Amino acid sequence: MTAPLIEGQDLTLSFGGEAVLDHVSLAIFAGEIMTLIGPNGAGKSTLVKALLGLQAVEGGRVTRKPGLRVGYVPQKLAIDRVLPMTVKRFLNLTHHASLSDRVDALKQVGASHVLNSQIGDLSGGETQRVMLARALLRKPDLLVLDEPTQGVDVAGQADLYRLIETIRKEQGCAVLMISHDLHLVMAKTDKVVCFNRHVCCSGLPETVRQHPEYRSLFGYRAADAIGIYHHEHDHEHDLSGQVVGGCGHDHSHDHNHDHGHDHSHSHHHDHDASRAKEHLNG
């Protein structure tokens, strides 16, 4: 097997005494689309930064292929949107690219029309495309996208995932993404890593969607992503609604766990089923 582009082995890191990376091992290989999913505060962005060498870890080792070129689109735009700046100029900020390269990069992401627009005037979808174009100017072996569809409406989200797939095909680059769009991820990813401070489960989307830890983390949204409703509980909740057992560490974070009542036994939830259907229909 060829060497991975990036490999993290047994990574550990704590913030304020709380483990954010708890013995995490992960490898990303050339040409694959890998998506990290997990609840808010699960440590996904921290893991990505650790893999890119932007965040120091306390234990473990990160190995990157020598000469690896990475195009990284972070979660938060580090530019002042009030500052007057055209897209043309923005694309030239971090490294100089010829005008024709900038025009080509915008064409690749279907955003040629914004070349002379002000950054602050772009829609959510256009902003994400410009950020992608900027990452592509590095001719990356690996594109790293932290929530590429933030600020983008539902129809636009599907378009963006299609675009990412096309870019992967045309450029032959690997893609490492963080996403909350479960159903789209399940359709457009080679490998899914379900993450909550440690790797809960990983593999093909079909494999992960069968996994009890995936279901326990995402509740009815997991069913939404599957397209059928069949919810089995493999874990229990304590009185405050925290998950006991299963993948759920005892964090004070939102687990996206949408159960307001106690159910410490295994059964099917009709009310959640109808909500999942509503979600699917609407």
Ligand SMILES: Nc1ncnc2c1ncn2[C@@H]1O[C@H](COP(=O)(O)OP(=O)(O)OP(=O)(O)O)[C@@H](O)[C@H]1O
């Ligand atoms: N530099 C830092 N110093 C202290 N705490 C941090 C730092 N970076 C992240 N954290 C904390 O670590 C935890 C994980 O954060 P992280 O942003 O990695 O989660 P995430 O899974 O990407 O979340 P989200 O889905 O909400 O973006 C959070 O509790 C966060 O507050």
